[in-house]
Amino acid sequence: MLEVKLLEIWVKAPQLREADLLIVGECVGKINPKALEELSRGRVVLTACPEEDGALLYGKIGTMIRASRPRSITVLTIDGSPHCFLIHAAVNEAVFITGEEIEQRHYVLVNGEELVEISPDAIRVARYLHIVDRAIKRWPEILGELEKCSLEYLQSRGKYGPRSRGRST
Numbered sequence: 431m432l433e434v435k436l437l438e439i440w441v442k443a444p445q446l447r448e449a450d451l452l453i454v455g456e457c458v459g460k461i462n463p464k465a466l467e468e469l470s471r472g473r474v475v476l477t478a479c480p481e482e483d484g485a486l487l488y489g490k491i492g493t494m495i496r497a498s499r500p501r502s503i504t505v506l507t508i509d510g511s512p513h514c515f516l517i518h519a520a521v522n523e524a525v526f527i528t529g530e531e532i533e534q535r536h537y538v539l540v541n542g543e544e545l546v547e548i549s550p551d552a553i554r555v556a557r558y559l560h561i562v563d564r565a566i567k568r569w570p571e572i573l574g575e576l577e578k579c580s581l582e583y584l585q586s587r588g589k590y591g592p593r594s595r596g597r598s599t
Contacts, residue, residue, distance in 0.1 A: 433459070436476040437483050437490055446498035449474045453491070453521065455507040455514045461542045468545070469506050469537065480516035487516060492524035495532065502533040509538035509546070510579055518553045541579060 436453060439446070452473040459466045459477075466475075478487055494500070505521050507514030518536050525532055536548040555561055566572060576583050584590035 433475045433477050436478040437486060439476065441490070441494045441497040443498070445474050446494060446500060449498070449500050450502045450504070451476060451494075451500045452504045452506060453478055453517055454505070455479065455511070455517060457508060458506055458539065461508065462539050462545075465537075465539055465545045466506065469504060473504060478517055480513040484516075487520040488523055491520050492527050495524055495528045495530050499530070500532060502535070504535040504537065506537045506539070508542065509540045514538075515553075515556065518548070519557060522550055522553050 433454075435456075450473045452470050452475045454466060454469075454475060454477055456477045456479040480487065491503075495503075503521055503525075505518050507517055521534060521536075525534060534550050536550060536553060538546055538548055540546050555565075573583075577587075577589075581590050
């Protein structure tokens with residue numbers, strides 16, 4: 431499997447033209463190589479690290495869509511990573527800005543293991559915190575799911591970290 435850094439490939443590279451693309455967080459292959467291998471079959475694999483690449487991803491993906499007209503874009507990242515979320519948001523935004531009709535699929539690795547498909551609408555909702563807050567108020571049991579995944583959430587509740595060991599902060 432050939433992996434190329436998203437920011438290091440020419441937007442009109444022949445292998446991108448009308449291709450099925452997989453844009454993957456750079457850390458995914460180290461955390462769950464099996465999931466990466468599964469989703470990479472038949473796709474051109476482009477890696478990105480939003481911590482390094484930041485907002486440049488938006489323009490690069492949009493230009494790539496315009497210049498190479500890929501058939502589909504699939505995204506695979508680590509769930510809960512605020513950095514990886516940017517890749518999903520960038521793909522949604524690039525498709526919107528270009529006005530192209532491109533099949534999108536979004537996947538996350540929950541706790542680095544479970545491969546879960548996420549709808550593009552879930553990514554859209556996640557950008558609007560007032561809607562997320564309304565959903566939490568309506569379905570507070572969702573916080574039980576968060577507790578299974580987020581150490582930051584557990585610490586905020588005194589169930590993990592210095593506060594849970596009797597230390598004050």
